Amino acid sequence: MKNKRKSQQKNRIIISLGIILASLGLAYAPIPGLQQTVIIVSGSELQEPLKQLETQFEQENPNIKLELKFQGSQEIVNKFIDNQNDFTPTILIPANGEKLRELSTRYKATNSAEPFYDQPQPIAKTILVGIAWQERGKVLFPDGRFRWDKVEKAMQAGNWSGIGGASDWGSFDFVTTNPTRSNSGQLTMSLWAQSKVGGNLNSATFNNSAVESLFGLVKRSVYQPPRSTDILLEEFIAKGANDADVATVYESIALHRWEQAGKTQGKPYQIYYLNPTIETISTAAIVRRNVNGGTANAARKFLDFLNQKEQQAVFVQYGFRPANNSVDLKTVPNSPWNQNIPGAEVTPAVTKLSPPDTQIFGEVQRLWERAE
Incomplete structure (x- = not known):
């Protein structure tokens, strides 16, 4: 009788453990039909x-x-x-x-x-920034400040020797994404058009002959613009100087991929903060x-x-x-802002604009599509 009670007690313990394990399984394993x-x-x-x-x-x-x-x-x-x-x-x-x-x-x-x-x-x-291979950036932006008019003049010249660069640097190659597919390309052309007219953007801006000429110049110069910023920077790094000299990208991706540039090309690129820039x-x-x-x-x-x-x-x-303002850029482990990336700043002294509205984005796409 004593042995029988011990056996029954043992069975109850086993059953209890089974129920507990089954409950844990239900709590932590996907339930068919409910995923x-x-x-x-x-x-x-x-x-x-x-x-x-x-x-x-x-x-x-x-x-x-x-x-x-x-x-x-x-x-x-x-x-x-x-x-x-x-x-x-x-x-x-x-x-x-x-x-x-x-x-x-x-x-x-x-x-x-x-x-x-x-x-x-x-x-x-993140914000829109410019990048350039360091040696070439020093020629194009001698004061360390990104300037749209300097990029435009270099595109008009067509080669580095025409703007003070070495003759063996070959053609000047600016890269941006396709404004009909990518946000960064739309922001690039918005800021560039704004610098051209020297004021706020509106629909009339894109009927300005100087802005129309600018869009034509950029479209002719940027061969097969990538559909996304990440693809653009991967190609920029893979091609290196002589095939890709200056580009506009997000600060985030420029910081993240700078080490890859050093390994692939033996040197990193320089980051330039646009002023004004657009926070996205x-x-x-x-x-x-x-x-x-x-x-x-x-x-x-x-x-x-x-x-x-x-x-x-x-x-x-x-x-x-x-987006959570309680996070400190400098104290995050492996923060790129602690890695001495050329040009990177925690608090750049630039004006941050909001992205243009839907109407302006529409005008950018329309003008890009009809530009020749």
Whole structure:
């Protein structure tokens, strides 16, 4: 009888342990039929930090699967409006919030419903900068300041010998992204047009003959402009001087890839802060079209995750300025602002403008397309 009671007690312990283990399994393992898939379409500038954070988020949230897609910021808008994706986006993260306002305006023109579940959320910040290989930057910008008129004169001259450079440097090659597909190309041409007219941008700016000539010059000079900033900088580094001399890119990606430039070309490029420049804030929105409430809640969880201090520090490590202002650029481990990158500044003494509105972006695209 005593042995029987011991056996029964042992069985109860085993059953209890089994229940506990089963409960833990239900808590931490994906439940078939309940897993949510969240498809994120982002500008390519966020590709590397999002891929790193994807793994961490899925480990912490096993019932949510993330799928990352990357497009140029203007492509994100156009493909969503025209329903040209072969997948159903859940979250859109173009390089700046103005793109989401454009999307909202265009969507509401043919639909009665709101396009987004919630107010769009800022994810990370950066600004437009210039870069140049150091030896050539010293010739083009002897005072260390980026100037649009100097770049324009170099493009008109066509080669370095015409502007004081060595004859064996060959042609002068400026690079920017395609303004019909990429946010950084649109910002570049907006700032350049603004410097040309010496005032604020409006629709009349793009009917100015000097601005029209500028667009034609740049379009003729930039052969097959890349569709995204990340692709542009990879090509800039791979080609090196003589094929790519000066470019406009985001500060974030310029900081992140400077070490790669040193390894590939044996020397880093110099960063030049534009004055004025444009601050661009990668902004996320959860779309309503074909996205149910459960998937939207999973998407909210991911956006909350991205805005936490630990994840914001990851963006800083990739050269972004945080959307969460409690994060200090200098104290983040492996911060690029602690690596003596040529030209990099924590607080550059420049004027930061907001991105142009939808109408100006439309004028930039229109003028680029018709430029010859």
